[in-house]
Amino acid sequence: MSEAGTRMSAEIAEQPAVFDAVLARRAELAEVAELAAAHRPRFALLAARGSSDHAALYAKYLIEVLLELPTGLVSPSTTTLYGAQPDLTGALYVTVSQSGGSPDLVEATKAARGRGALTVAVTNTPGSALSAVAEHTVAIGAGEELAVAATKTYTATLLTLYLLVDAARGGSGEHAAGLGELAASTLADTAAGVAAAVERYREIDRVVTTGRGYSSASAAEAALKLAETSYLGARSYSGADLLHGPVAAVDESTGVVAVTSRGRGGEAMRDVLAAVHERGADVLAVGSAAEDMPASRRIVLPDTAEEVAPILEILPLQRLALELALARGGDPDQPRGLSKVTRTR
Structure with a gap:
């Protein structure tokens, strides 16, 4: 039997090479993008579950900001449980699923195609059931994840x-160029900061994660990782929503992980963190703007364009989840009650 956390640790370390491999396939991805753009969709819909749902949230910001196309996150159960049949003529329907095996996503995608949507599956399993029902499939190409x-x-x-x-x-991918190298330096340069955060948070039971804009996805994914590996009571809030009530539950016993990269989203977090910091919460700021934020401790990341920052932001937070789980006596490779593929309807 392997040591606790071995698989998760190895897969975190693989990410710089995975980024390089994805970037090498940019032309292939551009072909699908051009086909979708040629349909001149009126709006976009994104369907996903779990971590893929957080990736879809990131895509929602990308599509609305960069393409200025109205975009929504789908509730698959409106189709699978309630039998709703909306007219999706002119819609771009993108289903994001690492496994491509969740029955509700397969059924909802098939139904969307039948109701007039252009369907695209983004999956790490090209031969999956999801790929079979979507009009186009985009392979993530991360390799097997154990x-x-x-x-x-x-x-x-x-x-x-x-x-x-x-x-x-019509972009050239210039803002993503070199992300493999930046990922490698990020993992190396943030190790000490992660270790310090582990020492601070190993005894707490409640964590709030927060971010704005593109970084909302990073905050949501960080909360999921901390909950599923360390069994913490972790909740994610938009920085805007945090001050509309949830801040009342934040005090000296609360760990607050704030994702703050340079750009409009990160700047919008400044007043939020000032208010949270004043309540005595232990604020860990993570991101390229972390050193300028009101916080108890910081993990500073390299500068990038704001639109690609979430690809790096999550790296030290993955490592935090891994090492915190180990420090609390758990095995993040075998979280209780979970399996690799979750099948819902």
Whole structure:
């Protein structure tokens, strides 16, 4: 039997090479993006579950900001449980699923195609049931992932979605160039900061994660990782929503992980963190703007364009989840009650 956390640790370390592999396939991804753009969709819909749902949230920001196309996150159960049949003529329907095996996503995608949508599957399993029902399939290409907690498949999905949206707007992928090298330096340079955060948070039971804009996805994914590996009571809130009530539950016993990269989203977090910091919460700021934020401790990341920052932001947070689980006596490779593929309807 392997040591606890071995698989998750190895897959976190693989991500720089995975990024390079995804970037090498940019032309292939651009072909699908051009086909989708040629249909001139009126709006976009994104269907996903779990970590893939957080990747879809990132894509929602990308599509709405970079393509200025109205975009929504789908509730598959409106189709699978309630039998709703909306007219999806002119819709771009993108289903994001690492496994491509969840029955509700397969059924909803098939139904969307039958109701007039252009369907695209973004999956790490090209031969999956999802690929069979979608009109186009985009392979994430992260390789087999053995740990239950998604790490390399999540970030490879983010990068794949970015390259698709960037190509649809006629971009060259320039903001993503070199992300493999930046990922390697990020993992190396943040190790000490992660270790310090583990020492601080190993005894707490409640964590709030927060971010704005593109980084909302990073905050949501960080909360999921901390909950599923360390069994923490972790909740994610938009920085805007945090001050509309949930801040009342934040005090000296609450760990607050704030994702703050340079750009409009990160800047919008400044007043939020000042208010939270004043309540005595232990604030860990993570991102390229972390050193300028009101916080108790910081993990500073390299500067990038704001639209690709989430691809790097999550790396030290994955490592935090891994090492915190180990420090608390758990095995993040075998979280209780979880399996690699979750089948819902």
